[in-house]
Amino acid sequence: MRRHDAIVIGAGHNGIANAAFLAKAGLDVLLVEKNDYIGGAAVSRNLHGDWIYSNCSYVCSLLRPEIHRALDLAKYGLQVVPYGGSVTLAENGDYFGSYPDEDASRREIMRHSPRDADAAHRYERDIMRQCRFIRQFLLRTAPDPASFKPRDLLELLHIGRKLWDLGEDTIADTIRFYTMSIADWLDEYFESPLLKAAYAGSGIIGSALGVMSPGTAYVLLHHAMGDVDGTAGAWGFARGGMGAITAAMQRCFEAHGGKTLAGNGVARIEVRGGAVTGVTLENGDEHRAGIVVSNMTLPRTFLECMDPKDLRPEFLEKCRNFKIRGSSGKLNIALEGLPDFTALRGNQELMRADLHISDSIERLERAYDDWKDGTWSRDPYVDLLIPTLTDPTMAPPGKHFMSVFVQYVPPKVRGKDWTDADRDGFRDTVLDRIEAHAPGFKKMIAHVEVRTPRELEAEVGLTEGNIFQGELTMDQLLFNRPIPGYAQYRGPVKGLWMCGSSNHPGGGVMAAPGANAAREILMHLKKPNTVPEGWRDD
Amino acid sequence: MTEHAPRSAIVIGAGHNGLACAAYLAKAGLSVTVLEASDRVGGAAVTREFTPGYRVSAGAHLLHALDEGVRRDLALERYGLRMAAEDLYTIALDPGGQWLSIADGALGGPGALDADRVSMAKHHRQMSRFARILDGIGDRRPPRLGTQNWRDLLALGRLGLDIRRLGTEDMREFLRIAGINIFDVLEERFESALLKAALAIDGTLGAMLGPRSNNSVFIALHRCNQGRDWALPSGGMGTVSVALDGAARAAGARIRTKTRVAAIRMDFDRACGVTLEDGETLDADVIVSNADPKTTFERLLGARHLEAGFANRIHHLRTRGCVAKLHLALDGPPRFTGLDADQRGQRLLIAPDPETVEHAFNHAKYGEHSERPVMEISVPSVFDDTLAPPGHHVLSANVQWAPYDLKGGWSEAAKQGFTERCLDSLEACAPGLREQVLANELLTPVDLENEFGMSGGHWHHVELALDSFFMLRPVPGAARYSTPVPGLYLCGAGSHPGGGVSGRPGRNAARAVLADRGRQ
Amino acid sequence: MKTFDISSREHYRNKVFPSPFHAHQAALNENREWSRWYDYLSVPAYGCETLEYFAGRNTCGVFDLTPMVKHRIAGPDALPFLDRLVTRDVTKLAPGRVGYSAWCDDAGRVIDDGTIFHLREGEYRLCSQEHQIDWLSINARGFDVEISEVTHDIAALALQGPTSAAVLRRMGCSAVDALKPFGLAHMDFGGTELAISRTGYTGDLGYELWIDPDRAGTLWDRLFEAGELHGIRPMGSLALETLRIEAGFILAGRDFAPALQTVRQHNTRSPFELGLGWLVDFRKPLFNGRRALLEESRKGSRWALARLDIEDNKPAEHAYVYDTRQRKIGWVTSATWSPSAKKNVALATVRAPHGKPGEKMRVEIYYQRELAWHRKMAQAVVVEGPFWDPPRRRQTPPADF
Structure with missing residues (x-):
């Protein structure tokens, strides 16, 4: 048993980023991970033959460039390669594609509605206004509106001033944007149903809301605020799969003297005299530190890994009320060849893009109705990518890896735990859906890994399978995330900190919660700050 | 442009807000003319006979929002406002007789669970505190956003202070739940499905959203804010309008019914009067429209008289009404299982659990009516014998969801089909009711639009939601009752603080007209 | 074809x-x-x-x-539609005449500028730099008018x-x-x-x-x-660019940021700020942006367009503009050597009230000679009107050469 300055629980991207920033500041940091591999939900797994799966998160855009640079991830082997465009397949055999070429994209929209082709400019302007607004707050700690501390008051004033600076119309639109449904929002721009469906998908990914639910416009923003090399809203692949991101972070962490223990989860966070003293692992090993940082979800941290006696009942009640319902599932598929999507025949450009299946607002919403009733969507929204068309490292030449993200999948099936039969039923629903658009697809399958919320919780530790470690609704954003009064990464016990996506600014492979928590910890320890500020955009 | 203070005003529409606005303006010395298209005043706050001998409040049927200030300022009692019943409470019906009642946060009836009693009292106390914040701003003219004007900043600062004054715990809870859905909040707090269903109805009634839709807490607060007590005006809701009419006339306002305004007239860049359907023109310094914003700007004024960006915002207003009104003439009192005679007259709700409410809403999203509608029922004749022949009763129910844009349209067959669904639900809670029905009437949102002139047949004229509230209601640029057209004001439910028979938009609009004197 | x-x-x-x-x-x-x-x-x-x-x-x-974007606007309400759309008075545009105008959003920020061709009674063509069908369709509500893009026809x-x-x-x-x-x-x-x-x-x-x-x-x-x-x-387009700068004409996307595509609102400009005040006709009771522009005309604009005659011959593209007290007041948006006027000319956006004709400014020019970079603070003066304006431009009937 050794004493460390800090112990970080969970080697997901936020945990490693947090550990790396602390180590960079000279702290002796121990990173513990329950799985025998690191990466959390940003992993590259070799589960069948020569195929590598990004088996949880699958694309990269939100990773803050400031962090990418501050941790020197390029030096430690991370390469992010953009992929072009997206395509939404329609049931009538047509599709709507979005191309890397601006004029081609405009003409493609014109094919569905000339007016929408032009309205897209107005739409992108307004989305970008919101992106610029929110990006300023990603690498900052949210203020506590109930506090009278000068720091909180100043930060509150800062946010107010930034909002005020937007001017009357844009302030109004900002309020509306945060409170409207993506379906209503899109109605103010577009007329083509297919186009609306294509744009609406980003409003529901990972969320327990339907496209008609108020609050989904923000979820769309959460997916649009990233960038690749400054191209806003662009998405890319981490070369070698999403594990390349965490692997690079891990190398950075180790280069700064960090130690990692993988293969044993934390059984308990130890508290004595109102302060954290360390952790006890599942194998009984104890490790001591005055600082413990949890990258686990809020419920897992406080309801599973702590003695309830160490926490106030009201706090526990709030943890139990934390909304972290899973709504997504995933299929990772090894393919012997390249499937042939009937609609796309020969369109290599769109094959490399992000493929969506679901062609109208009503279909998307009905998929959500199933989730509300506790079943996976019979007609699900599918977000499908074939990274091997861009990244040569993930499968042998000619073979392909297909990442299939599915919305909606409930955390429990009609109130009961998932069974293997349920899982197979879900798998078949999704495979049939793809087969309908790509006849012969099923015959190419070499292996399928199915991940329902049950697997996501069991393997990655995502409570209820929620990919964002907590839903992205108004009650759990900014100073409300994860729970009001605890939005500054500081836990309810002295020495206990939180750095996971349960915290502001939320999920996605962004690493901002991990970085923000590191900044707070270092400030608390009066150590020099190693966490970068957000880049300013004038 | 007129530099002088307005001396004359035309109010378009004699709905309760139009009448209230007219009364306030007339009291301030303006020469006021109210123009009403139909042959009676009151708009949707009206009592009318739907079958010979049976009268009912055709639009709003329970009074719970009437602003105390309006009531006092205009001395409505002097002009005939009496209550047939006050302090009504809510009863959630149950086919098995396991009903429960909710009165001021206290649970009663066989269906009440002990586990919920404490939570309900706490919930009620908290929601009432939160509602007072909305209540407070309901009195105020919304500020402009993004200005450096101290008045605007002060107004927002005041709102911030109101929230702060809740104290740390309640403030945090307010900021947490104000923007989310009632379903999740109820799941946190209560056990009883029937109770949750009843509270879920409060979060959805009159709105195109389900209990699981974010904004439903806001709707619940909005209802709670207006709801001191549920009351039944003697003689139906029309009595409120008659009293407002009396107050306005006494203050000197002229009220012309059967006078339909065809258009608002412009003199260069300013509204200067109206043209009536028969071609007559009337002039005034100020035009105040009690019509909904879509009707006001698109039909009466014309989009061409607006700048395009503003007109675009008006075009995108959500005005899909979703509540139908069911009226039944009964040959005896409805026998709701387990309720005594007095309880029959309370505010009755039908929905077994919040999931059923959500499922009922699901249909509306796709332009279908609910298979199992949820209902808010009033049997006013229990307390008011002026509405039906002796021993007979009238039943009035708000039923949702019945979307304005029903696929295939509201044909007679569709209306009949939906009426049957409603009767099924009623029959389950009041066996034998079907046999008691002498006559029925279903007013769909399309009928409400035709009868009361509100776009989409929407209660609130414009969907009530966080994106259309306070500084944003109905749209930025017209949220302060004044509009981009000099001389034209709004005073209807489409303006802050929204619908319900409160008189507040009307009163606030009158104040805005008077406050703008000399600033034009 | x-x-x-x-x-x-x-x-x-x-x-x-x-x-x-x-x-x-x-x-x-x-x-x-x-x-x-x-x-x-x-x-x-x-x-x-x-x-x-x-x-x-x-x-x-x-x-x-x-490739220039062209729209056909026709129907009984084509005239009132256009008159509400643009800042100038379209009722004065007789059939067989063409008018230049700008159009704004409600905030009075310029969306684009272009030419309106009154082809025949009730039929117009609007030529613009940017695609406008979305904005035109939004504007068409409440008018009996047909709008279509005819660029390719x-x-x-x-x-x-x-x-x-x-x-x-x-x-x-x-x-x-x-x-x-x-x-x-x-x-x-x-x-x-x-x-x-x-x-x-x-x-x-x-x-x-x-x-x-x-x-x-x-x-x-x-x-x-x-x-x-x-x-x-x-x-080719390079020659045309020199010709249009000499003529003092502005270009959307170069000399101003079109309002409907501009994320940072402070980067948009009003007609007054682009020297197009002469196109704004407040005698019309309504056009998009009228209220905001009236207020601006009362309170003053924040920016001005300046046509600069710059000493020497170093090309002033992308240069900062300073006042005589060395305070940065703006930047050059278009610049060229004018082969006809034999002047070094530029269009610049400067903070109002700068930009009045005759005002002296300084322009910070970076230029390259055999790969070596040099900086020059050049004297400049604001001039009125085009840099090149031959009488033949207006002469009717025109001469043969």
């Missing part, structure tokens, strides 16, 4: 489409260089850019205008320069004699209607020709036949 086709989803295989004049342009394009202008290929310079420029000022140059050539009238006369266009600036005439062209407007982007005598794409090739041939003795020459 109309070449633009997006009826098939295979359109993505073509990133650009040949213009109806493409074959003719390709034959003359000695440089073999092409640039993209929306859906079409455009020629930066056929050969020597300088010679092409001087064709525009000395003889005449031909520029393919087909009309082939267009700009024929600009002192001998352009002579070329048209030789081609048989007698209407040229009576055609005043901003006038529009039609002539029969082998059974097709050829529209000729006395308009252009060069600030000189010049015309724009509008025709069915099927007859585009023939028009080009006839024009070059007729122009052979008048020094006709194809002209």
Whole structure:
């Protein structure tokens, strides 16, 4: 048993980023991970033959460039390669594609509605206004509106001033944007149903809301605020799969003297005299530190890994009320060849893009109705990518890896735990859906890994399978995330900190919660700050 | 442009807000003319006979929002406002007789669970505190956003202070739940499905959203804010309008019914009067429209008289009404299982659990009516014998969801089909009711639009939601009752603080007209 | 021939489409260089850019205008629709006349500028730099008007320069004699209607020709036949750019950021801030942006457009502009050496109240000589009107050369 300055629980991207920033500041940091591999939900797994799966998160855009640079991830082997465009397949055999070429994209929209082709400019302007607004707050700690501390008051004033600076119309639109449904929002721009469906998908990914639910416009923003090399809203692949991101972070962490223990989860966070003293692992090993940082979800941290006696009942009640319902599932598929999507025949450009299946607002919403009733969507929204068309490292030449993200999948099936039969039923629903658009697809399958919320919780530790470690609704954003009064990464016990996506600014492979928590910890320890500020955009 | 203070005003529409606005303006010395298209005043706050001998409040049927200030300022009692019943409470019906009642946060009836009693009292106390914040701003003219004007900043600062004054715990809870859905909040707090269903109805009634839709807490607060007590005006809701009419006339306002305004007239860049359907023109310094914003700007004024960006915002207003009104003439009192005679007259709700409410809403999203509608029922004749022949009763129910844009349209067959669904639900809670029905009437949102002139047949004229509230209601640029057209004001439910028979938009609009004197 | 086709989803295989004049342009394009202008290929310079420029000022140059965005606006309410849309009074635009105007959003920020052709009673054509169909459709609500984009249905050539009238006369266009600036005439062209407007982007005598794409090739041939003795020459976009800056014309996306696409609202400009105050007619009771512009006219603008005459000959592109007390007040948006005025000229956006004619400023120019960079703080003076404004631009009937 050794004493460390800090112990970080969970080697997901936020945990490693947090550990790396602390180590960079000279702290002796121990990173513990329950799985025998690191990466959390940003992993590259070799589960069948020569195929590598990004088996949880699958694309990269939100990773803050400031962090990418501050941790020197390029030096430690991370390469992010953009992929072009997206395509939404329609049931009538047509599709709507979005191309890397601006004029081609405009003409493609014109094919569905000339007016929408032009309205897209107005739409992108307004989305970008919101992106610029929110990006300023990603690498900052949210203020506590109930506090009278000068720091909180100043930060509150800062946010107010930034909002005020937007001017009357844009302030109004900002309020509306945060409170409207993506379906209503899109109605103010577009007329083509297919186009609306294509744009609406980003409003529901990972969320327990339907496209008609108020609050989904923000979820769309959460997916649009990233960038690749400054191209806003662009998405890319981490070369070698999403594990390349965490692997690079891990190398950075180790280069700064960090130690990692993988293969044993934390059984308990130890508290004595109102302060954290360390952790006890599942194998009984104890490790001591005055600082413990949890990258686990809020419920897992406080309801599973702590003695309830160490926490106030009201706090526990709030943890139990934390909304972290899973709504997504995933299929990772090894393919012997390249499937042939009937609609796309020969369109290599769109094959490399992000493929969506679901062609109208009503279909998307009905998929959500199933989730509300506790079943996976019979007609699900599918977000499908074939990274091997861009990244040569993930499968042998000619073979392909297909990442299939599915919305909606409930955390429990009609109130009961998932069974293997349920899982197979879900798998078949999704495979049939793809087969309908790509006849012969099923015959190419070499292996399928199915991940329902049950697997996501069991393997990655995502409570209820929620990919964002907590839903992205108004009650759990900014100073409300994860729970009001605890939005500054500081836990309810002295020495206990939180750095996971349960915290502001939320999920996605962004690493901002991990970085923000590191900044707070270092400030608390009066150590020099190693966490970068957000880049300013004038 | 007129530099002088307005001396004359035309109010378009004699709905309760139009009448209230007219009364306030007339009291301030303006020469006021109210123009009403139909042959009676009151708009949707009206009592009318739907079958010979049976009268009912055709639009709003329970009074719970009437602003105390309006009531006092205009001395409505002097002009005939009496209550047939006050302090009504809510009863959630149950086919098995396991009903429960909710009165001021206290649970009663066989269906009440002990586990919920404490939570309900706490919930009620908290929601009432939160509602007072909305209540407070309901009195105020919304500020402009993004200005450096101290008045605007002060107004927002005041709102911030109101929230702060809740104290740390309640403030945090307010900021947490104000923007989310009632379903999740109820799941946190209560056990009883029937109770949750009843509270879920409060979060959805009159709105195109389900209990699981974010904004439903806001709707619940909005209802709670207006709801001191549920009351039944003697003689139906029309009595409120008659009293407002009396107050306005006494203050000197002229009220012309059967006078339909065809258009608002412009003199260069300013509204200067109206043209009536028969071609007559009337002039005034100020035009105040009690019509909904879509009707006001698109039909009466014309989009061409607006700048395009503003007109675009008006075009995108959500005005899909979703509540139908069911009226039944009964040959005896409805026998709701387990309720005594007095309880029959309370505010009755039908929905077994919040999931059923959500499922009922699901249909509306796709332009279908609910298979199992949820209902808010009033049997006013229990307390008011002026509405039906002796021993007979009238039943009035708000039923949702019945979307304005029903696929295939509201044909007679569709209306009949939906009426049957409603009767099924009623029959389950009041066996034998079907046999008691002498006559029925279903007013769909399309009928409400035709009868009361509100776009989409929407209660609130414009969907009530966080994106259309306070500084944003109905749209930025017209949220302060004044509009981009000099001389034209709004005073209807489409303006802050929204619908319900409160008189507040009307009163606030009158104040805005008077406050703008000399600033034009 | 109309070449633009997006009826098939295979359109993505073509990133650009040949213009109806493409074959003719390709034959003359000695440089073999092409640039993209929306859906079409455009020629930066056929050969020597300088010679092409001087064709525009000395003889005449031909520029393919087909890719320019064009809209047809027709119907009983076409006039009130346009009058609400743009800042100037469209009721004064008689059939057969063309008017230049800008249009704004409600906040009075310029969305785009362009020309309105009153083709015939109740039918107009609006030409613009940016696509406008979304904004026009939003504007159309409440009007009985038909709006469509016709960019691909009309082939267009700009024929600009002192001998352009002579070329048209030789081609048989007698209407040229009576055609005043901003006038529009039609002539029969082998059974097709050829529209000729006395308009252009060069600030000189010049015309724009509008025709069915099927007859585009023939028009080009006839024009070059007729122009052979008048020094006709194809002209690329680089030469045109010099010509338009000399004329003092602004360009959307260069000299101002179009409001509907601009994320940072403070980067948009009002007509007053672009020197287009003369286009704003407050005598109209309503047009988009009127309220905001009235307020601006009362309170003052935040920016101004300055036409700068800069000492010396170092090109001032991307330069910062300072006042005489060395305070940064703006930047250059377009700049060129003016071969006709023999001046170093620029358009700049500067903080109001700077930018008044006669005001002296300093321009921070970085320029390169044999890879070495130099900085020069050059003296500049704000001038009024175009840098080049020959009388022949307005002379009617125009002379042959």
